[in-house]
Amino acid sequence: MAVMKFFIVPLILIAFMSHLCESFELERKDFESEKSLMQLYKRWSSHHRISRNANEMHKRFKVFKDNAKQVFKKNQMGKSLKLKLNQFADMSDDEFRSIHSSNITHYKNLHAKTIGRVGGFMYEHAKEIPSSIDWRKKGAVNAIKDQGRCGSCWAFAAVAAVESIHQIKTNELVSLSEQEVVDCDYKDGGCRGGHYNSAFEFIMENDGVTAEDNYPYFEGDGYCRRRGGYKERVTIDGYENVPRNNEHALMKAVAHQPVAVAIASGGFDFKFYGQGMFTEENFCGYNIDHTVVVVGYGTDEDGDYWIIRNQYGTQWGMNGYMKMQRGARNPQGVCGMAMQPAYPVKY
Structure with missing residues (x-):
């Protein structure tokens, strides 16, 4: 693969607790x-x-x-937990779901027989797991992106996980093309939805994915331009699933690389999340309809947490990130995030 130029995102731009975007405050008056x-x-x-x-x-x-x-x-x-009037404030719940939700379960079930792990769970016997890790601080996470008016979260999660493992293995942080995956992965449904496992399959079978500059994102379904040929491509060797409903296993995986997870995101608190700990007491909705990436974990005065990277732009959450409770009573995790985690493999 040709060597690509890349830019490491300054850590100050992605510090977990920073609030660089001007906040929109509400007052009683x-x-x-x-x-x-x-x-x-x-x-x-x-x-x-x-x-x-x-x-x-x-x-x-x-x-x-x-x-x-x-x-x-x-x-x-x-x-x-604090909410904020973000860019979705004049959208009804139905409108928001119709634009941003993705039919995750449908596409996972559709390809259940064809999707298989490359191996077992490589981190099963991992020892000396750190008490905290933040892959942004290690330069392995790109700047927050925005899926816009397209249910392409599955492609964003897959691409983000591939970007990270590529950086971890090569020390190159490359922004890759979600649009190529949306347009060319025919097993999935583009803006109608998909699943990151079949996106990993696509990347494996199609000699990788090209850089975002070669194939820019435009918030819609397009004709596949893969045959035009792009020499600069990032490849993976496979992918694995984290054992279901096991946050300790998920912690082992995240200690080694960012991990894609599927969640329910239909609740008011998720839609308008601003800062603080999102816990199992906060309503997420009833359906797995969104995918995000776990890029770290830690502990603070609110308790144990996961660092969740979303793709709603920087006006959502803490500059695009969420602090989600780790160690929920329900083994499925908050919003079902421990139900079907997966990560790409690169040797």
């Missing part, structure tokens, strides 16, 4: 009247650079009001 709420809506629109015509703004204002009131109410409860 914002809810005193319809006029103040409309002013809040206009301020929010300007902050997020969202433009609505008069008719659309009128229709969405009620949704925005309800979301803003609920966010403010939850933030007064004295919990570690």
